[in-house]
Structure formats: structure tokens, C-alpha cells
Amino acid sequence: MKLANRIQEIEESKSVGLAAIVARLRSEGREIISLNVGEPDFPTPDSIITATKKALDENKTRYSLVQGIMELREGIAKKVSRDSNYPVSYENIILGNGSKHILYNIFQTIINPEDEVIIPSPYWVTFPESVKLAGGVPVFVPTTDLQLNIEAIEKAITKKTKAIIINTPNNPTGAVYPKEDLQKVADLAVKHDFYIIADEAYELLTFDDIPHVAMGSLNEEVFNRTLTVQSFSKSYCMTGFRIGYLVGPAKIVEGMNKLQSHLSGNNCTFAQYGALEALQMDQNSLKEMIRELQKRRDLAYKLCKEIFPNTIKPEGAFYLYPNVQDLLGDKFKTDEDLAKHILMEAGVAILPGSYFGTDGYLRFSFAGSEENIKKAFKQIKDVL
Numbered sequence: 258m259k260l261a262n263r264i265q266e267i268e269e270s271k272s273v274g275l276a277a278i279v280a281r282l283r284s285e286g287r288e289i290i291s292l293n294v295g296e297p298d299f300p301t302p303d304s305i306i307t308a309t310k311k312a313l314d315e316n317k318t319r320y321s322l323v324q325g326i327m328e329l330r331e332g333i334a335k336k337v338s339r340d341s342n343y344p345v346s347y348e349n350i351i352l353g354n355g356s357k358h359i360l361y362n363i364f365q366t367i368i369n370p371e372d373e374v375i376i377p378s379p380y381w382v383t384f385p386e387s388v389k390l391a392g393g394v395p396v397f398v399p400t401t402d403l404q405l406n407i408e409a410i411e412k413a414i415t416k417k418t419k420a421i422i423i424n425t426p427n428n429p430t431g432a433v434y435p436k437e438d439l440q441k442v443a444d445l446a447v448k449h450d451f452y453i454i455a456d457e458a459y460e461l462l463t464f465d466d467i468p469h470v471a472m473g474s475l476n477e478e479v480f481n482r483t484l485t486v487q488s489f490s491k492s493y494c495m496t497g498f499r500i501g502y503l504v505g506p507a508k509i510v511e512g513m514n515k516l517q518s519h520l521s522g523n524n525c526t527f528a529q530y531g532a533l534e535a536l537q538m539d540q541n542s543l544k545e546m547i548r549e550l551q552k553r554r555d556l557a558y559k560l561c562k563e564i565f566p567n568t569i570k571p572e573g574a575f576y577l578y579p580n581v582q583d584l585l586g587d588k589f590k591t592d593e594d595l596a597k598h599i600l601m602e603a604g605v606a607i608l609p610g611s612y613f614g615t616d617g618y619l620r621f622s623f624a625g626s627e628e629n630i631k632k633a634f635k636q637i638k639d640v641l
């Protein structure tokens with residue numbers, strides 16, 4: 258018997274697929290350096306672990322409110338209010354099992370069949386698939402030098418446009434979008450009446466003091482149509498806790514709550530207390546991690562540019578996205594062939610740009626150690 262059309266029409270996350278291949282090669286005794294991973298190798302801060310254990314000791318092991326424990330929602334609302342110019346309440350917040358889950362729930366809540374969602378490319382692989390799962394149609398708009406192309410975005414708007422996804426700092430490119438461009442997108446959203454889905458999972462990870470501008474902080478009119486997707490995964494090294502959240506209009510929170518009350522219920526209750534500690538702990542301790550990431554960025558960028566001259570310096574997140582079109586031809590027909598060669602011959606796992614909607618690029622993560630970064634680029638240089 259066939260699987261449902263909706264499952265046949267989506268693809269498995271290719272980054273998750275590659276992780277399985279790497280695990281197999283390692284089990285066969287191959288040494289593989291993972292520059293494909295989307296998580297920093299720093300440990301979760303001690304106080305977060307302690308708070309989570311304490312919650313377990315105190316039997317915080319029961320159902321919580323579907324939207325999340327009140328203290329955490331209030332804490333998030335306080336943080337968002339601090340960062341913007343207007344008050345945000347707990348009614349604007351709902352937690353989910355990672356921001357992937359939040360994205361799924363958003364589209365299930367706002368999309369009717371054939372509604373269009375504009376997605377600048379390259380894009381994070383989960384965006385189009387979660388739109389398709391809701392019966393929506395992803396409309397891809399290429400970026401220019403990895404930055405938003407506002408004119409092209411404007412041209413892609415139709416009567417069916419329901420939303421645009423803006424991801425800054427960006428996966429897979431490491432680009433950080435300037436305030437002027439975000440404002441132009443916001444103006445279009447107001448003019449043509451559509452939602453902005455702002456994936457800001459990497460908000461704390463920007464380099465060289467480049468500011469991250471939150472879409473929802475532009476002004477209240479923009480906030481009222483912005484669904485901000487957030488996560489504790491990247492900034493607090495809590496990928497396994499699975500805590501993401503939405504900041505948005507109370508009406509959207511109510512809709513998502515209805516769905517979630519049948520779909521998944523609440524997030525793991527004691528993990529929510531770990532997230533609460535993440536919000537409350539001294540945020541200065543994160544600065545050390547960001548400084549270390551910036552050192553890794555500088556090293557990886559220098560080594561990458563020596564091999565792939567068309568590399569743009571990333572300003573945030575932890576990815577490099579060189580254009581490798583010059584290397585494609587008889588030997589490597591596609592970026593996927595090149596990535597496979599690098600995996601099998603150099604023992605370095607990376608992802609081809611075609612997985613992210615742009616042919617002729619490679620994505621390198623510099624979330625791992627300096628030692629691994631040096632070793633990986635040396636091995637790649639040797640085989641190319």
C-alpha cells in the first residue's frame with residue numbers, strides 16, 4: 258500500500274540523511290571530520306544542567322500547560338519587550354519541541370491549500386517542506402551575493418502570497434541582513450498584507466559587533482504580522498533539549514495552541530526549567546563562546562578562501578558558503594559529486610549547495626574545534 262501523498266511529496270532532511278552515512282563510514286573504521294553539523298561543540302552551560310536536574314528532583318515531571326510553563330513564557334516576553342520598543346506578554350508566546358516543530362505548527366495554522374510562501378534561496382531545508390506539509394506552495398527567490406534581493410521579492414508577490422520567510426543570521430550562508438533591507442521587506446508585507454516568518458534561531462551569534470536586528474522589533478505594525486521563530490538550541494548549546502518558541506500575535510498563539518493540544522501537548526516539562534535558567538543566567542558567559550566562534554570563523558574563512566576563492570565572509574551563525582561553480586565540469590558534474598569526493602577521499606563531511614536550493618555551492622560548518630577545521634581544510638586541499 259502506498260504512503261500518503263503528503264509524505265511522498267516531501268524529502269527527508271538531507272543533513273539528517275548525511276549524518277547516517279557518516280555514522281556508517283565511522284562504523285566501518287573510517288575517520289571522518291564532520292563539517293556538516295549544525296550544532297556547536299561547546300557543552301551546555303553548567304547552571305542549565307543543574308536547573309534541569311533540580312526540576313527532576315522536585316518532580317517537575319508532569320504535564321505542563323500546552324503553551325509552556327508560565328514563568329518561561331513570562332521570561333521570554335520580558336526579554337522580547339526589552340529588545341523591542343513595545344510591550345510583549347506571555348499571550349504572545351508558545352513553546353514547541355524545537356523551532357522545527359514551531360515552523361510546522363505555524364504553517365498548519367496560517368496556510369490554506371495553494372497559498373504561497375516566498376522563500377529567499379538558498380534556504381534552510383526545513384522551510385519548503387513544512388510549507389508543503391500544510392498544502393502551501395513555496396516560491397523561491399534567489400538572493401544576490403547571499404543578501405536579500407528586494408526587487409526580486411517584490412516581483413514574486415501575488416494575490417496568493419500568504420507569507421515570506423526571513424532567516425537572519427542565515428543557515429546555510431552565514432549572512433546577516435541589515436536593518437534597511439528588513440524594513441523594505443516589512444513595508445512590502447504591510448502593503449500587500451502578508452505575514453513575515455522571521456527565523457532568528459541564531460540571533461545571538463553575530464561577529465565583529467554586527468548587530469542582529471529582530472524583524473518584530475521594527476515597529477508595532479510590523480510586530481503584529483511577524484511570527485518570530487526562536488530556539489534555545491544554538492545560542493545556549495541546548496540542541497537536545499528541543500525547546501523552540503514562537504513570538505507573535507495572540508490570535509496566532511491561540512490557533513497554534515489548539516493544534517498543539519492535539520498534536521504534541523507540552524514540551525518536556527523539566528527541560529523547560531533548563532530553558533528558564535538559560536534566560537536568567539549571566540548572559541556574559543555567552544560572550545566567551547561567541548568570541549571562540551569568531552576565532553573559528555576567521556580561521557575557517559582564511560583556509561576556505563585559499564581553496565575556494567569565491568567565499569563571502571560570514572557575519573553570523575556558523576557556516577561558510579563558497580561558490581564552487583568554477584570547479585564543476587567533467588570530473589565533478591555537480592556540487593553533490595564534489596561533496597561526495599571530499600567525503601570519500603578527504604574524509605570530510607560537508608553539504609552541497611543544491612540541498613539548500615542553489616547549485617554550485619558547498620556548505621561548511623565551523624562549529625567544531627580549530628584543530629578539526631585545520632585538519633579538514635588541509636585534507637581537502639590535498640585531494641583537490
Ligand SMILES: Cc1ncc(COP(=O)(O)O)c(C=O)c1O
Nearest residue numbers: 295355356357428458488490501
Ligand atoms: C535556520 C534554523 N532554524 C531553526 C533550526 C532548528 O533548531 P531547533 O533545534 O530549535 O529545531 C535550525 C537548525 O539547524 C536552523 O538552521
